[in-house]
Amino acid sequence: xxxxxxxxxxxxxxxxxxxxxxxxxxxxxxxxxxxxxxxxxxxxxxxxxxxxxxxxxxxxxxxxxxxxxxxxxxxxxxxxxxxxxxxxxxxxxxxxxxxxxxxxxxxxxxxxxxxxxxxxxxxxxxxxxxxxxxxxx
Ligand SMILES: [Zn+2]
Numbered sequence: 425x426x427x428x429x430x431x432x433x434x435x436x437x438x439x440x441x442x443x444x445x446x447x448x449x450x451x452x453x454x455x456x457x458x459x460x461x462x463x464x465x466x467x468x469x470x471x472x473x474x475x476x477x478x479x480x481x482x483x484x485x486x487x488x489x490x491x492x493x494x495x496x497x498x499x500x501x502x503x504x505x506x507x508x509x510x511x512x513x514x515x516x517x518x519x520x521x522x523x524x525x526x527x528x529x530x531x532x533x534x535x536x537x538x539x540x541x542x543x544x545x546x547x548x549x550x551x552x553x554x555x556x557x558x559x560x561x
Pocket of ligand 1: 445446447448449450451464465466467468469
């Protein structure tokens with residue numbers, strides 16, 4: 425049986441960030457914007473085991489916040505624009521960056537879970553025990 429070290433974490437992270445199957449790097453990871461396909465269409469790897477949950481939005485907010493807040497502060501200090509200029513500049517930019525980043529972060533996290541055989545990606549995992557006898561829908 426394969427051990428966790430048999431799967432490259434870096435390869436799985438980058439494939440996931442490219443929204444590709446972490447196993448083969450060819451099949452699509454998402455069916456819709458953030459809906460993960462149950463199985464890879466290329467290699468058949470089961471991908472429904474992921475438990476990304478709230479981590480993708482958390483990391484997306486963390487990343488985008490660390491990019492935009494310093495930019496906002498720099499623009500304010502350098503140019504002192506009116507509030508309406510801040511609004512039309514930062515609100516659409518924040519939404520667009522979050523929209524672009526969220527699936528990539530979710531893909532990378534699913535790739536990490538797959539590479540480390542977390543949750544259902546570990547064949548010895550007891551999913552019912554993790555959720556107190558109730559499997560998640
Ligand atoms: Zn695949």
